[in-house]
Amino acid sequence: xxxxxxxxxxxxxxxxxxxxxxxxxxxxxxxxxxxxxxxxxxxxxxxxxxxxxxxxxxxxxxxxxxxxxxxxxxxxxxxxxxxxxxxxxxxxxxxxxxxxxxxxxxxxxxxxxxxxxxxxxxxxxxxxxxxxxxxxxxxxxxxxxxxxxxxxxxxxxxxxxxxxxxxxxxxxxxxxxxxxxxxxxxxxxxxxxxxxxxxxxxxxxxxxxxxxxxxxxxxxxx
Amino acid sequence: xxxxxxxxxxxxxxxxxxxxxxxxxxxxxxxxxxxxxxxxxxxxxxxxxxxxxxxxxxxxxxxxxxxxxxxxxxxxxxxxxxxxxxxx
Numbered sequence: 001x002x003x004x005x006x007x008x009x010x011x012x013x014x015x016x017x018x019x020x021x022x023x024x025x026x027x028x029x030x031x032x033x034x035x036x037x038x039x040x041x042x043x044x045x046x047x048x049x050x051x052x053x054x055x056x057x058x059x060x061x062x063x064x065x066x067x068x069x070x071x072x073x074x075x076x077x078x079x080x081x082x083x084x085x086x087x088x089x090x091x092x093x094x095x096x097x098x099x100x101x102x103x104x105x106x107x108x109x110x111x112x113x114x115x116x117x118x119x120x121x122x123x124x125x126x127x128x129x130x131x132x133x134x135x136x137x138x139x140x141x142x143x144x145x146x147x148x149x150x151x152x153x154x155x156x157x158x159x160x161x162x163x164x165x166x167x168x169x170x171x172x173x174x175x176x177x178x179x180x181x182x183x184x185x186x187x188x189x190x191x192x193x194x195x196x197x198x199x200x201x202x203x204x205x206x207x208x209x210x211x212x213x214x215x216x217x218x219x220x221x222x
Numbered sequence: 223x224x225x226x227x228x229x230x231x232x233x234x235x236x237x238x239x240x241x242x243x244x245x246x247x248x249x250x251x252x253x254x255x256x257x258x259x260x261x262x263x264x265x266x267x268x269x270x271x272x273x274x275x276x277x278x279x280x281x282x283x284x285x286x287x288x289x290x291x292x293x294x295x296x297x298x299x300x301x302x303x304x305x306x307x308x309x310x
Contacts, residue, residue, distance in 0.1 A: 016261065059292055066289075095292065102294035104233075109240035149295060174238065 002029040003220040007044035007072070008089075010035040010053035010064050015086065016165055019049045022200035023065040026210060028217040035067040038063040045082040045126070045220035046073055048089030050195060058087055060145050061095035061105065062112065070096055082126040082219040083189045087143055090181070090191030098219065099191045100158070101150030101180055103143075107174025111144040115206065117169035118180050118194050122162045127190040128220035130211050135170055137208035139194035146193040148182070158182055188219070223276040224305035228256050229290055229298050232263040235294045265288060269305055278302050 007019045009032045016032060023030040033040055035053075040046055051062035064070070070092075077083045077098050087091035092093070094101045106112055118139050120131045131137075155177060158164050166181035173193075182193030197211030233239050239261050246260040272278035279302050286298040 054265050056291070062292070094294075101294050104237060105240050107238060107240060107242050114289065147238070151294070 013051035029057035048085040050087030061091035065096040083098035130215040
């Protein structure tokens with residue numbers, strides 16, 4: 001029996017099909033979860049994909065967090081279910097309070113669209129269990145508001161608890177402590193700005209996203 | 223009673239404001255000297271129906287904390303005034 005991974009679709013999401021394709025490429029069973037539904041349909045893991053949910057009006061993720069499906073996502077996460085937010089999905093998860101901190105505008109005020117080096121900092125998370133600590137992955141970024149920030153207390157806590165999951169090798173956006181991805185205290189919720197689903201086939205220029213997606217599928221099957 | 227509300231959302235001190243910095247950097251070239259500390263925010267206006275001003279303010283504060291601002295990076299200044307035209 002394959003693992004079912006739900007990919008949330010908000011109005012304005014634009015990476016949901018990439019996520020579905022990439023998950024199916026590695027043997028997972030992906031399905032779209034409509035944001036207006038109040039349920040996550042008994043899936044084994046949830047991906048909140050990239051895009052511009054609800055037009056990014058007010059702030060990225062600010063309106064998406066009130067979509068009916070988000071209560072179910074929060075409940076699923078609180079019960080220990082694997083939840084991964086990519087790019088705009090990361091912004092949604094911080095707004096929903098599932099992850100600490102916030103994503104502010106990139107230092108330099110430029111929209112960034114390029115492949116960057118991202119170092120795996122811990123293998124103790126639903127997104128990195130099949131990756132090696134220290135491994136540098138080449139992953140695409142595609143964002144305007146990816147500059148991670150948090151209070152000094154939160155940063156100290158993230159570092160002490162080994163909750164910085166990924167760091168940029170050459171910080172592109174001004175993120176505090178070069179942070180590209182963090183996880184929740186339970187390590188089952190991960191948010192990251194780079195797009196592993198867009199590095200899932202040689203045709204796309206890199207397959208470095210695969211260890212991350214494989215980790216997620218593995219976590220979902222657990 | 224209807225109250226007119228204006229919420230000013232600003233980035234908190236210490237939070238980088240690339241829009242503000244970009245505007246500031248462009249000022250000398252345009253001949254505007256002696257201007258610094260440029261910060262860009264948002265102004266949100268609406269009307270609210272509440273029993274009295276204190277209740278209106280309380281509801282707006284709650285709205286700001288839960289939705290209109292992200293307290294990690296933003297602060298809000300709220301102005302509430304008795305609405306005009308409500309009884310017209």
